[in-house]
């Protein structure tokens with residue numbers, strides 16, 4: 220019938236299977252195939268009921284996102300779903316895997332839903348900057364109630380099958396094979412002559428909200444309280460409101476109109492770009508196709524400090540036993556204590572059970588004996604940033620670790636090649652740069668050394684996925700992708716202070732732009748002493764310097780939040796810092812000493828001078844091959860540094876602004892600071908009227 224939609228018979232039941240790997244996305248061929256199959260089954264009197272299923276790993280995981288950039292070819296998904304719902308014979312969805320987005324909407328158009336154990340249905344459209352535009356915002360509230368539907372649609376997180384059953388979103392969890400269970404379900408429906416349930420016709424679950432909207436309004440206000448400038452969550456809540464206020468057909472029309480507006484918005488384009496960029500970032504262009512990761516059963520972490528502890532938690536959370544090694548018993552016990560305390564906080568907040576805490580701590584062991592790492596499949600070094608210390612550790616690991624072990628350093632800027640040369644097996648060495656707090660932050664820069672073997676790289680990527688991280692493969696340079704671009708920003712942020720801005724103004728300009736935190740609040744949080752030590756050890760320009768203000772603050776013992784004072788003052792118990800007149804005076808004095816005449820600085824100038832140089836640095840990173848694609852840089856900045864999701868990352872945003880404009884502005888600022896001269900690649904692309912996206916090596920998917 221159709222190559223992607225298969226129909227077979229089990230007596231008088233027809234089983235329709237969507238077979239469109241990898242995730243059975245509901246692209247044009249699937250929609251046409253379904254449409255034709257349903258028409259035929261409707262008219263076939265020998266068919267008494269229909270089971271709808273997905274082949275392979277999942278029931279459809281949504282509309283085909285790659286089609287969103289182009290005009291939609293009929294039949295639309297909404298149309299197919301309406302056709303299914305209108306079928307005069309029972310249609311039962313057999314769900315497994317991740318029935319997401321349009322896939323779950325398709326299931327909502329069926330008359331009943333049976334799910335395999337472990338199925339996780341959901342409506343994640345909001346994460347792509349859109350809404351469930353095939354009736355999901357109208358049917359789910361009618362099925363489970365608007366207050367219950369709201370967080371699922373606005374939040375976009377999938378729900379476990381048990382929860383879905385409890386809510387009434389599914390009708391049964393199958394013990395064995397889900398298609399068999401759905402066929403049996405269909406037979407029962409027929410035997411009992413149960414009337415067909417069309418969700419669009421149900422009014423019972425919305426009656427209460429129709430009579431009194433207050434609970435819904437409160438839930439909507441809560442669900443959209445922290446959307447950080449994203450339009451889609453607000454539109455999602457609005458659409459659920461249509462289900463309460465309007466007849467089904469009218470609600471459907473309004474939902475679709477909102478969907479069409481969102482799908483062509485810059486925000487949705489940015490979010491779709493990030494979806495595909497995230498999947499591409501872990502792909503290595505020159506990695507042989509048949510490269511297989513090595514199995515990782517045991518891990519070891521060297522260093523029980525903040526990073527080492529956080530990394531160990533990641534392994535324990537993934538169920539992988541991990542041994543932490545530190546030089547002294549005292550440091551080790553302190554580290555283990557911190558881990559237990561962190562898990563304890565999760566337990567007290569109800570995010571984890573006491574049993575989970577015991578189980579996870581049971582996966583973590585500590586020792587001061589380095590030879591204990593001999594059976595580890597991966598060893599991650601997370602001691603302080605000193606080359607000699609790291610080389611010494613890698614030299615010892617080389618003698619102890621088993622031949623197949625992956626040896627990784629968590630350095631955030633040191634030369635991974637030099638560390639690798641401390642071993643007799645540089646091919647087994649790479650960087651795995653976690654971000655702090657390591658158990659929370661998603662980003663993982665995987666730093667590929669000159670000698671790193673493909674299999675070792677593949678293992679690190681595989682481990683990253685198991686730890687639920689977002690891996691981005693990068694090359695070796697000072698600071699890799701993220702911190703190298705951050706340096707470009709830091710350099711300008713101090714100059715802005717000297718030229719007339721205040722720390723609070725700079726920070727506000729960037730939080731208005733969409734960052735969760737400005738550069739000075741961020742340095743105060745991380746500790747000013749880190750950069751200060753690097754500058755003292757490696758010269759004043761090493762960490763985004765020269766930084767005359769930060770250096771003087773450090774000399775005054777103002778290291779940021781941990782000392783109660785930094786660029787701001789931190790009162791006990793207060794959230795965030797307050798501006799300090801002493802710092803303002805210090806800035807004025809320093810500017811005068813340096814002969815800088817301070818002036819009014821606009822927020823616009825702050826954004827240009829902080830973000831455009833980052834983009835220019837990003838261009839150099841691409842030119843040098845440190846990042847494989849512009850999208851990789853976007854993934855680093857969105858997941859590691861809070862670059863606003865709605866803008867799609869610095870390189871995507873640069874294309875939206877226009878590279879010629881950015882080049883012109885950088886040339887303008889370069890008159891005052893030659894370091895701001897636009898990078899050659901930026902110049903070239905701007906001259907050719909191109910954007911960074913035109914450099915994409917991968918498939919040109921997210922339009």
Ligand code: TC6
Nearest residue numbers: 242244280281282283284285317319320321343352353498
């Ligand atoms: C929607 O439904 C709107 C409806 C309204 C219409 C009017 N389309 O993530 P993985 C690709 S919006 C196209 O690596 P996993 C993906 O790019 C959609 N392609 O696998 C990758 O390709 P590659 C709502 C898709 O097992 C491959 O499949 N649905 C789609 O870690 C494997 O993906 C969603 O937002 C798609 N919908 O995770 C769900 N989905 O191999 C989006 C995946 O060439 N998808 N691909 O790189 C996901 O969340 C995950 O892919 C997953 C599987 C959980 C389904």
